[in-house]
Amino acid sequence: MLPYFLLFFLSSGVVLSSDCPGECSCQTQGSIFCIQRRSSTVPHVPTATQHLYIFQNGINTLSQDDFKGLGELELLDLSQNELAEIPDSVFEMLSKLKNLDLSTNRITHISKGSFSGLVQLERLYLHANNIQSIHLEAFESLEMLLELKLQGNQLTSLPSLHFPRLLLLDLSYNTIPTLGPSDLQTPHLEALKVASLGLTSLDEDLIASLGNLHELDISTNQLTEVPQALKQDSLKGLIKLSLAANPLGELKVEDFQKLSGLQELDLSGLNIQVFSQSFFQNFPRLLHLTAAENPFNCMCPLAWFHVWLKEKAVNLGRPEETRCHFPLVNAGKMLSELEHKDFGCPPTTTVLIGSPIGSTPVTLTPTTSPETIHTNAIPPPPPPSETTVSSKTDSPLSPEPPVSPSSTSGELGEHICPPNICLNGGTCNFDPLGQLSCTCLSGTSGLYCENLEEVPEPPKPSAEVLIVTHVMPTELDAISSRQVTSTSILLDLHRFIETRPHIRGIRLTYRNLSGPDRRPIILSVPASYPEYTLRGLKPNCTYSVCASPLGERINSRANSSVETGSCTEARTEGVQVPSSASRVETQSPLTYTLILALAALALVLGLAVVAGTIICVRKRRQAKAGKELELGPADPDPMELEGIKASMENGGNGTLPHKQTEIDRCHTPQPPSSLQQNEGLDYEVSLMQGHCPSNNNLTSLKPSYF
Template sequence: MLAHVLLLLLSSGLVSASGCPVDCTCQLKDSIFCSNRQSSTVPRVPTTTQHLYIFKNGIHTLSQDDFKDLGELEMLDLSQNELAEIPDGVFEMLSKLKNLDLSSNHITHISKDSFSGLVQLERLYLHANRIQIIHVGAFDGLEMLLELKLQGNQLSSLPSLQFPRLLLLDLSYNTLPSLGPSDLNTPHLEALKLTSLGLTSLDDALIASLRNLHDLDISMNQLSEVPLALMQNSLKGLTKLSLAGNPLGELKVEDFHKLTGLQELDLSSLNLQGFSQNFFQAFPRLMHLTAAENPFNCLCPLAWFPVWIRERGITVGRTEETRCHFPLVNAGKMLSGLDHKDFGCPPTTTTEMIGFPFGSTPAPEMPTTSPETTHTNAIPPPRSPSEETVSLRTEIFPLLSEPPVSPSSTSEQYDQHICPSNICLNGGTCNFDPLGQLSCLCASGTSGLYCENVDEVPELPKPSVTEGVSPVVPVKLDAISSRQVTSTSILLDLHRFIETRPHIRGIRLTYRNLSGPDQRPIILSLPASYPEYTLRGLRPNCTYSVCASPLGEKISSRSNSTVETLSCTEARTEGVLVTTSGPQIKPQSRLTDTIIPALAALALVLGLAVVAGMIICLRKRRQAMAGLELELGPSESDPMELEGIKACLENGGTCSLPSKQPEIDRCHSNPQLPPSMQQNGGLDYEVPLMQGHCQSNNNVAFIKPSYF
């Protein structure tokens, strides 16, 4: 009888012989794992169970009977089920419960008594649900709570969270555009996650109340500048900060000078083109840096960055997504994999940087320069052209009668000194001195490290109309212009556009072909630190309209905003040259000199042959006509004579007249033989084998051979 009872219990699926529920595992003591049971009810477990994992079971509802006599339970995992609500008082008997996971269900609201009785609860996970409303008193009595996760719900408001011991709070991916000190009464909070809440500012009083904060994540919000709340003394203990994905402007060192204890920093997706060399001085303890998805401008001013990363042993997060955007020679390359020479700087600069504290490379000694020109240690002051020429002739090339015209000569030393593209602006010339130092020779009216400063030029007087010259229109300071135009490219000068807008995030460049049928605009996005850009792949002999506007800035309605935000210009590409230069056709001239006389001689011979053939044809034709007239006479001809039979047989074969043949035009392509000749196989009939030399008539087209 007992055996029948045990068999019945086993077949009912309530409990196994060892006390472990069917479809569950109980390998650890006092721990039961019931995963993927595909059951809508909570399994029956022993009363001594302390850790119960019932995730992904398809449970729809809960009741107090499901947890009856489980007073020893400390961990309850009900995640990834089908729960739509939490019945009031359903956990009241779990007085020792410390961890409750209800994530990834379909819960829509939290009522006042959803968690009543959980006086020992330390961790409550409610993320990835559909919670819209939380009752004001829903968390009353949870004074021991250490972690609360509410991310990924549909919250638009919060009750006042009163947690005296709370260490972690995650509110990410909800709609909470403002948070104040009254919303969070959590004095011991260490980690605050506020990702993608729609924040436009960070409350100073709220951050000031969190004096124990170590981890702050305010990524993916609408912060247009670095919050002033980060400059408070309460954040001296902050070790981890994420500002990723915000429309921030320029990052300044003074905005972070209070964060001296920072060890991890995330600056991803901030539209950064680079960092100033002293930016990371504010973070002496930094160990992990993430700067992915930024359009880095990998030119000489950023060459120190990968060197500094390697020397400091910084761990770079998402290295595969941290790549160069400009210039084209480095576009798409990982920033951490570039060497100092890849940035277009002289190789000697690397040795100058190594050995000094990062961000504080001393400038080499140099002679005093004029106040109009400024220089840094990366580019020494340029010398006059005469000094440059003498130095190159005497020091670098002592055996040559003339110095080379450019640094890219056959000298092994100058092979590695290649000027980066467009590093010198406004017509400046890139040069290297004998020591390999790069410098920019600025044109008249410009100054600066890269000749980026343009002096104000007074407006030129307008010439009179009577002189036949159109009046000069003054150029706007913010207008873009084209500096160099070829048949397939246009070099744009954008430095004035950028100087009048020092705070723009980037440049939206729009151009279209006004000369062709397809006038659809093509839109490009450029960094604000790139004052020159070349449009390539254009059509020759076409007019292009090019307009520039601030990236991410909408056209406002104030005072004709199109004038304030847009700057346009037009340029026409050159036509394709038919003739080529002398050095390019020189290899072909020898072949041409040989072929042309030969072809001319061949044409002359063929022409003479054609003329001779025509003369012979006409002469034979006239002879045939003359013989016909002598034989016919005024009388009617004998039919036999017309068939080619000799008429003089009747006279004893002593006829002196030539044998008569029908008149045949030998110049036709397919002459027809008379019947008498066809019977003999045509052997007595002579037809020229070559007939192309005969003169054509009005009905047959005469095609002359072509040799060219």
């Protein structure tokens, strides 16, 4: 009976304690953790191992014997070691490997055979090395690759990256001053990070070829103006954009009109002094804004910004680095902590003006009242004082012109409330005398509805309910999904990392709850990644994602957040039909109709030529017959006899011979002049003969993987 139990344990991937290498941990099923082992060689592990973590070991060389028999290995983490090179074919026997992490080593060159045999590889991490060159054919066998990270190296050029399935490419912090469409043949790319490459421009053809782009990072380059490439329709699906630390000039509203879908925008270090309120109207879906390291002029033109952040629920990133430089009274203060009164805005004035009835002049006594935009932290101003002014003595401090009444009505003109004058959902209105007042919701009080009762009643509008549930504190150790697209989920791991400050890494396990294949996929993420994007997901599916510290034993049957305490679920969006596909569908019947029309036109022209030829031949015969009557019979022209013979062979109907056409059909003679007017299309149709040799030397297109 015992051999059967042993066979069961071995087949299920459980590593027995006797097979676990020294100084390693084998508590998790199918996974071995050899962390900070301080050895220069790869440990020998059981052949059933699926996930092998051997980072921070001091390994300086690799050989094929190190991975002999590990045909089931799917994840190999060799990061933070002392590797200087990757020997050719060293991973050749790891045919099932999907994740390879070689980051933070000392690798200087990638040769042609460094990754040979890795036909199933999906994620390759080479960042934080000293890579100076990559062989032109180093990545040729990696057609299944989804993520490639090369940031933080010493690259000055790239081989042509042809990855039909690639979703993430990070080339940041290298020296590659130019990138064109021939360099990146990645039609399905979702995230492109090219920060600090020394770019002086962004190639428009390159961006146009990336129609599936969701994230673009072009920060810390030498861009002197907003790239024209950002004005293309291909970027309508862009969700995240970083322009930080570029010597840009003025930010114009028209430069961002195509980016209405942005949810995250980074404008740090752009020497911005003030934002215009109309600028952010381009981004109705904005959720996160970073504007740190800018010399803000915190005066009245910027007073709206703090209120706008609260009203739109926009999260301001790096608030401790977002400070005022001017004026001196606000210098050094955090922009997010200023109140409206700190911006020094003058009070606004509302003037009520009457109109004459008929031809009889009527003098009205309008009421002026200082009006200031407040936040919840600002107490209401004192009640306005009533003064009598004429229509010609408006206050010079009033930024809003008075509203003109109707010239044909005796009623008072309509007034426009200043924006944001009533707080906490209150409604602004005017009484018959023109006095402004606020109608407050239940649970609020005050002149401007600025006071909240200690025990407020349940809010009636559904929007307020959503706000309350949004700000409710979540579980401290829970992970969350902050951004979801049709093929990716952005995970927020801040709370998970904060509650576990001593973890060595994060183990992410995710599975598709909507598909037939619910097998978990496991990834290892460094503890320095507070955010991580899962890519290559299926659209319109619900995914369960769980996080646990690396090396910690977890319950393999745990599928829900109730069992593990650090899981979340997110549903990917549905697939939007690409514009190119719809264009092809709409053009296909049109093209077919056009071909039929051209064929009919060619037939008509052919008949016209034949008819014209017949008429000419008959007239010539009649003329010759008349001459023969006058001069007598003449010797027949041999060429004419040949034509008559050919006509008789074709039925005697006088049509042109076709023998020469059949002989020269497979060559390329000049088309008739009557067909040249249609750019030769009718003539090209006649070349499509089955018995002629093909002249199509184009290589067959590979099928799409998506």
